[in-house]
Amino acid sequence: MRAGSVEIRVGLSSCGVASGGEAVRDALVREAGGRAVVKAVGCNGMCHSEPIVQVLHAGKPVALYGNVTAGAARAIVRRHTPGRGLVNGARRLLRALTGGEAVDLADHLVDAEAGPAAEYLGKQKRIVLENCGEIDPGRIDEYTARGGYQALEACLRLEPDAVIAQITASGLRGRGGAGFSTGRKWEMARRQPGAVKYVICNGDEGDPGAFMDRLVLEADPHRVLEGLAIAAYAIGAAEGILYIRAEYPLAVRNVRQAIRQAQARGFTGENLLGSGFSLHLEVREGAGAFVCGEETALIQSLEGGRGMPRLRPPYPVERGLHGAPTLINNVETLASAPWIVRHGPAAYAGLGTQGSKGTKVFALAGKIRRGGLIEVPMGITIREIVEEIGGGIQGGRKFKAVQMGGPSGGCIPERLAGTPVDYDEIPKTGAIMGSGGLVVLDERDCxxxxxxxxxxxxxxxxxxxxxxxxxxxxxxxxxxxxxxxxxxxxxxxxxxxxxxxxxxxxxxxxxxxxxxxxxxxxxxxxxxxxxxxxxEKRCPAGRCPALIRYRVTDQCIGCTLCAQVCPVGAIAYRPYEKHEIDDKLCTRCDECRKACQDDAVEVVSPC
Amino acid sequence: MSGPGLKNATIAAGAVMVLSVVALAVDYAVMRGWTPASDAQIAALQEKVQRDAKLAPVLAAEQKRIAEFNRARRARVNWLSLVLVGAAAGFLGGAKRLLAGQARPPVRVPERGPSAVWPRAGRAVAAQAAAAAPEIDLTFVDGLIEKEGRGAEAAIPILQAIQAHYRYLPDEALRRVCHLTEISPAQIAGTSSFYSRFRRSPVGEHIVRVCHGTACHVAGARQITDELRRELAIAEGEDTDPSRTFTVEEVACLGCCSLAPVLMVDEHTAGKLTPATACDALAAVQPGERA
CATH class of the missing domain: 1.20.1440.230 (NADH-ubiquinone oxidoreductase 51kDa subunit, iron-sulphur binding domain)
Known part of the structure; x- marks a missing residue:
């Protein structure tokens, strides 16, 4: 970045777009004119504060703004771009006179050094997510400027066995859920005879409550391509397939674009960087079946049939797609490989616990105050994640449990929250590590x-x-x-x-x-x-519709807020009188209780 | 021949039939009055010829003229009768088919395989598809197959492209695929019913996907879906509103868990919803819908 120039980054992953990020980007571009560079980046993981805007001045700390609106975006540009004396002064005068757009930027400024954001970011260790929110996923130059594709170049100079040895030494285990040693899997695929081999990147992230793969594919697609290319070189595969869920249109678009760019630079295609090794990449969209996350079902699906798993062995590394040896790795696994090669396996193995090395990305969601995508070193406890990184439960309610691993996982109760995140410790609770979905539940969840x-x-x-x-x-x-x-x-x-x-x-x-x-x-x-x-025919959490009733207590002041929000008109509009809920119409949607300012709506058990 | 064409042809045949009957009747009536007169004229002429031989050529000419006239009339009657028989046959045949057509629709013969290869499509769906069917332009399918290839492994990309183009999988397009590729009707039926992205019935103008992932479930996705269905007056067992503007689907996870509850209208995602704001989110694609 040139000295004195200003770069403004706005997060435009699916979560940023859903929060109105495009309007913010447009406002930034219009207001900045030529005075600052506005860059669309991926999500930096702080999904709870989207849309996020970062301002970078050469030589100054990064200014981070959250929950930015179009008005705030204009104020941000005005604050951080160099004023042009008279023009700016006149503008400021005009605004003061018309009284327009009084945005207090302090409401949006997030202090990354102290306070909640520091808690959120402080305990994290970013390997897979190191570029997320930092680079424009649509520009390969930004990836290469941050060391991208150097790992692939280094690998192409090594023997494939040496590459596998590095991955094995790092202790990386498959991040899809089962936690099988990645190095061993590559080794098995390498030893298979046969001229035709395939590498598949499994991006069929079907677990409800998980979005790690979506974010990595959207925000840093080249990292996944580089990891895939390294894996392909290590096992000797000339064909690579990225199998991505169709529910992630932006991820599919970004990856397709990344493949075109990588091909133009010679990072994929014929004769990679003059090494004589060729790799052809293809994107296939999933058609919506959770079971296709399972390796053999995924292969069936790629062959055009119903995604039904088959008996293993033979494992896909022996007989996979079209009967050829096929290596299937999760997005996060492949995205870890370039970092390991660049920093050396010892650096990776230095993180984590005895049996689980490195970091794990989690999608933190549910009743948590600060949800989003986090990457933490293995061995961190669930309590640290929930209470320190996530900031505890929304609305000050009680932390009850975390659901880990989606439909294959389980609920870990609050009293076991001291369990460390580890492939050997988590299964002892009955849950599994899974792919990284972490949904926090509070006392109102049944x-x-x-x-x-x-x-x-x-x-x-x-x-x-x-x-x-x-x-x-x-x-x-x-x-x-x-x-x-x-x-x-x-x-x-x-x-x-x-x-x-x-x-x-x-x-x-x-x-x-x-x-x-x-x-x-x-x-x-x-x-x-x-x-x-x-x-007792009673739902202790007050959640199961058939076992609860809503009632207005004597604390009601007759403000009619509940009557206004009731979607079915079960509460008569009677100002200044105690409201009543018609139980026959009530759908137990909980809107009245949420709307009530005086806690006058309670959930009771009918018997 | 299609319905309206057949009807017009039947009416025309009926008209021709009636006209020929009228022409024959008029012809007969006129001739009946005229023939005795010409006979009497000939008889009178013959008498004159017996008295005066010089008149013989006149008689011959007159006889020739009458014979000529009679032959022309016979030919005319024959010709009209033929037209009448033809028109009557056309009219009766057309009328019969028209009456039969009201009782049951003409049977379309499938190009390949029995028509019962589509097990999941219920009767209502089949009827809907039949109603929308004649408009379907299958050139897209032909082009697509050229691009994707004819092997069995192309099945899912082909189905995805068909779904993206027509927004559901029309039976005609699937038959065409079976006809042109190695993909069997069984494989199409199997895959299209296995994967949740594929639809066999037409959709509304916009598709609303309400996320029912874990985070959205605990944040109240059920209430969002219920409210949308109520507001759009979607009937029990249906997924599209009566005006066919919105189709509401429940999906497993949209991957925006930190914004739960989330929905997606076409390609536009909206998060942090409540039952009240869920309906406003639809206005993003259909501003007039909720004025």
Whole structure:
């Protein structure tokens, strides 16, 4: 950056766009004119404050603004661009006279050195996310300026075995969920005979509550391409496929663009950087099936069929796509590889714990105050993530549990929040590391409802091949629905526990084997909630619609706020009188309780 | 022949039939009055010829003229009768088909395979598809297959492109794919019903995808969907409003968990919703909808 010049970055990943980032960008560009460079970057992970604007002056610390509106954007430009004496003064005078656009920038300024943002960023260690929010994903120059593709160049000078040795030494484990050693997987793929081999980047991020892959593919696509190219060189594959969910249109667009740019520079295509090694890349969009995250199902899907898993072995590294050895790695795994090569395996292995090295990206969401994408060293405890990085629970309510690993994972209760993030420690709680979805639950979340939510998902996504998964999940879902509706039978809990065991043992792939996990963990840690639903017909969290009623208490001042927000008109509009809720019309949407300023709406149990 | 053309042809045949009957009747009536008169004229002439031989050529000429006239009339009657028979046949045939057409639609013969290869498409859906079907232009499918290839592994990219183009998978387009490629009807039926992105029924003008991921679920995605369905008056078991403007779908996760609850209208994402603001989010694509 030239001395004295100003660069303004605005986060335009899906989350930034959804928060109105495009209007902010337009306002910045219009206001800045030629006085500052406005750059669209990916999300820096602070999704809770989107749209985010960063201002960089040469020689000055970065100024960070959150929740920026178009008006605030104009104020930011005015504050940070050099004034042109008379013109600027006249402008300021005009604004003062017309009284227009009084934006207090202090409301938007985020102090990255102290306070909440520092807490959010302080404990993080950014490897995979090092460029997210820093570079324009549409420009390969910005990636190469930050050391991009140097790792690939270095690898092309090494023997493939030496590359694999580095990855093995780093201790990197597959970030898709199972945590298999990446180096060993590459080694197995390399040893397979055959001239045709494939490398597949698995970006079919189907876990509800997870968005790590989306953000990396959107904000730093070249990193994934570089990792893929390194993997392809290491195992000797000439074909690479990026399998990306169709729900992520921006990720697909950015990756396609990145491939074109990389090809133009000779980082992919024929004879990479004169090494004699060639790699052809292709993007394939998923068609919407959770089970396709499973390796063999993904291959079936690429071959044009229904995504149904098959028995392993043979593993895809032996017989995969079109019968050829196929290496399938998760987006985050591949995105870690360039950093490892550039900084050396020891630097990576220096982070983390005995069995789990490096960092892990988590999608922090749910009832957390500061949600977003975070990257933390392995070994950090769940409590540190929730309370320090995430800033605790919204609205000062009580932290109840975290749901980890999506439909394959489980709920870890608050009392086990001291568990470190580690491939060997997390499974002891009954949950799994999973791909990185971390949904925080508070006291108003019903654990039976959570179990039902995930069962509904796995039930719908079961491919139907294994009887236990196809029918077992259906029966489990029926029982959970009965429990939530207060129609449970006495022996339902026993049947549920039996099914947990049968379904996990009687299924072929990870989906079926882990589908009972949400039920098993909630039964283990929150059995009292199940019993309250069954025996007392009561939902302790006040969440299950069939078991609750809304009532207005005597604290009501008759302000009519609740009557205004009620979507079904169940509250009569009677100012200055105590309101009443018509139970027959009420849909238990909770809007009145949220709207009430005097805590005069309460949830009660009908019996 | 299509419906309206057939009807017009039937009416024309009926008209021709009626005209020929009238012409024949008039012809007959006129001739009936005229023939005795000409006979009497000939008889009178013959008498005169017996008295005066010089008149013989006149008689011959007159006889010739009458014979000529009679032959012309016979030819005219024959010709008209033929037209009448033809018109009557056309009229009766047309009328029969028209009456039969009211009772049941003409059966379309599928190009390949039995028409029951589409198991998931319910009767209502099939009827809708049939109603919208004649408008479908299949040149897109032909071009697409040229691009994607004819192998079985091209199935999903082909289906995705068809879905992107027509916004659902029309039966005609799928038949065309089966016809032109190695992809079998069974494979099409299997894949198109397996993946949640594929739709077999037409959609409204805009697609609203309400995220039902974990974060959105705990933040109240159910209420968002319920409110949209209520506001748009979408009937139970349907996913599109009566004016066919919005189709509301529930999806697994849109990956914007920190903005939960989230929905996506076409390509536009909106987050941090409440039931009240959810409906406003739709206004982004259809400003007039909620004035």
């Amino acid at each position: 654990m039976v409802d959570m179990a039902r939510f995930f069962l509904r998902f796995t039930q719908a996504e079961s491919c139907g091949k294994c009887t236990f998964c196809r029918i077992g999940t259906k029966r489990m879902l029926e029982i959970l629905e009965r429990i939530c509706e207060g129609r449970a039978r006495r022996d339902d809990l026993g049947t549920l526990e039996e099914l947990v065991d049968y379904v996990s043992r009687g299924s072929l792939c990870g989906l079926g084997q882990t589908a009972p996990n949400p039920v098993a963990t909630t039964l283990r840690y929150f059995r009292d909630e199940y019993e309250a639903h069954i025996q």
